[in-house]
Amino acid sequence: MLGIALVASSGVAGAGLLSAAEDRDEVLAVAQDVSYGQRIAAEDLTTARLNPDPAVETVPAAERGQAIGQIAGRDLTAGDVLSPSALASDRTPGTGKALTAIPLKPSQVPTSGLHRGDLIQVVSTPGQNGEATGEVPPSIATEVVRVGKPDADGLTVVDVEVESTDAPTLAARVATGRIAVVVNTPGGD
Structure with a gap:
């Protein structure tokens, strides 16, 4: 009797596995x-x-x-x-655009992180001994294209697509390290 029950349950289990395999995309x-x-x-x-x-x-x-x-x-x-x-469908950067890399320390990245498609402002910050003025600091609007993995020091390189006319200014600001990132519109990835 036990043998018949085992054979029957094996048949049911096998049918279930076959059905599950057929439901795969x-x-x-x-x-x-x-x-x-x-x-x-x-x-x-x-x-x-x-x-x-x-x-x-x-x-x-x-x-x-x-x-x-x-x-x-x-x-x-x-x-x-x-x-x-x-x-x-298209390579980045697009026509009239440039790709710029921005190395960011953990303190420069929002806690939610940056994601492809985020629309951000790269804002110039005062120098080491500079005081913040009451004026709005210069900034450049851009879109995040790719976010690298943090290195051993926590530095994350973010590729951004920017208007080609703004690329030299952005690269010069990034080289000083005196920038902040503001997320205007979160992306989808």
Whole structure:
């Protein structure tokens, strides 16, 4: 009797596993590392089967053709599931824009962090012995394109896209280290 119960329960469990395997979605995954800004080629992509999860954004395998030729919006690592936010249609910087790197100490980054798509102001701060005046300090509006990982000293490099006419001024201000970042509009990533 016990043997019959075990065989029956094994059959039910096997049917459940087969059903779960059939409920998986075929999605795109990264076959080999792709660097930020690189155009995605066919050999960079593979497929994976995943159980659907509304909390995980994926690109259906059927959209492989649309993904090929897109630009990697961030570094992609082999084995990762491809998400829509990792794809960009154009290279950064765009026409009339420039890409500038801003190294930021932990005290210069909001506690919520910076994210791709954030619209920020890079504000000039007074010199080491300078007093803040009652005037509004000069600032440059820009958009966060990429946020690096903090290094051993906690320094985070943020790539921003700025009007090409503002790029030299921003680079000079950043070189002094006397800047602050103000988030105007949070981005989506």
